[in-house]
Amino acid sequence: MRFRSLRAAAVTLAAALAAALGVTSPAHAWGEPGLPSLNITDTYVTGISSGGFMASQLQVAYSGTFKGSGIVAAGPYYCGKGGIVTGLIACGTGLISTDPEGIENITRRWSAEGKIDPVSNLAGKPVWTYHGTKDPLVQDRVSDEGVQFYRDFGARTAYHDYDPAGHGWPTPNAPLPCGWTFYPFLINCGNDPQGEMLRHWLGSGNVNAPAATQTGTLTEHDQDRYTPGGWAQWYSLGSKSYLYTPSSCAAGEACKLVVALHGCLSDNKFVGSRFARESHLNEYADTNHLVILYPQTDISLVRLNPQGCWDWWGYTGSDYAQKSAPQMRAIVNEVHALGG
Structure with a gap:
C-alpha cells in the first residue's frame, strides 16, 4: 500500500512538473481511434538518423518480432551507451570508436540474461544499410561499424554506401538535392533506395514496381493507449501515429507490416505528415501488400529532447536499448x- 501511495505521489508530481513546462496531458489524445486489426504475416522496421538507431534497437532487442531492418544514416546498436556526449562523439563524428567488441559483448550478455531476444535470431536476417558519402552528422566509420555488428552476428547484410548523399531520407521524388542536409531531410539521389531495401528483404523476384500514385489510405491513430502508463508525451512520444493501409490489406488480405521511423526534427510537430506521405514506401505498399506504420515522437523539455529524436542515448532510462524500454x-x- 505504501508503494502505491509513493507511486501515485510520483505520478502527481510528474504531471505537475509537466504542466509547468507546458507538456500536454494525455487527456486530449483519446479522440483518435485505435489501430485496426489486420492480417499481418511478417514485420520489418526501417528508420533514418535517430530513427535508424531506433530501428536497429528494435531489430536486436525484438529480433523474434522483426524479420529484417533498414538502417539509414545511423550506426550500431547501443551506440550511445547511455550518454549523449559519448553518443555524439562516437556515434556521430567517429573521432573515437563506437567500441564494436564491447557492444557485441554487452549484446551477448543481455541476450543471455533475457533483456533482449536471443542474438541467435539475427543469423540470416536481412539487414539493409544506407549511408551517404557527404553525410556531415554520421561519419563513414560509424555506419561501417554498424554494418559489421550485424555481420558478426550472422545477418544477411547489404550496404549502400556510395551515393554523394547528405543526412536525409533518400527517395526518387524528394524535394532536396542528394548532398543536402536540411529540412525536411528528404533527398533525391536519382535512384530508388526503398525498392532496393524491399528487394533485399523479400527477394528480387517478389517485389512489384511501385504505384504511380498512392491509392491507399493514410490515417491517424491514438498512440497514448499503446504507451506504457498511457501517456506518450511522458516518454517524448507523440499523441498519434500514422498508418498507411492499401485497400487490399484493409479488406483482410494477408499483408506484411513495415514500421518506418522518422529522424530528429521530423515528427509531426516539425513536418506534419510529410514523412508519412513522402517516404516512397506507400507507393510500394499499394502494389506489394504492405502496411506502413509511422510512429511519432514529440519534443520534450522534461526529457531534454527539444528536437523530437528517438531515444538512442538513454533519455528515457538506462534500459533504452532493452525490451523493457x-x-x-x-x-x-x-x-x-x-496483428504483427
Missing part, C-alpha cells in the same frame, strides 16, 4: 495491435 514497448504494442 518504454519507446520500444510502445512501438511493439502498436505492432501487436495491428
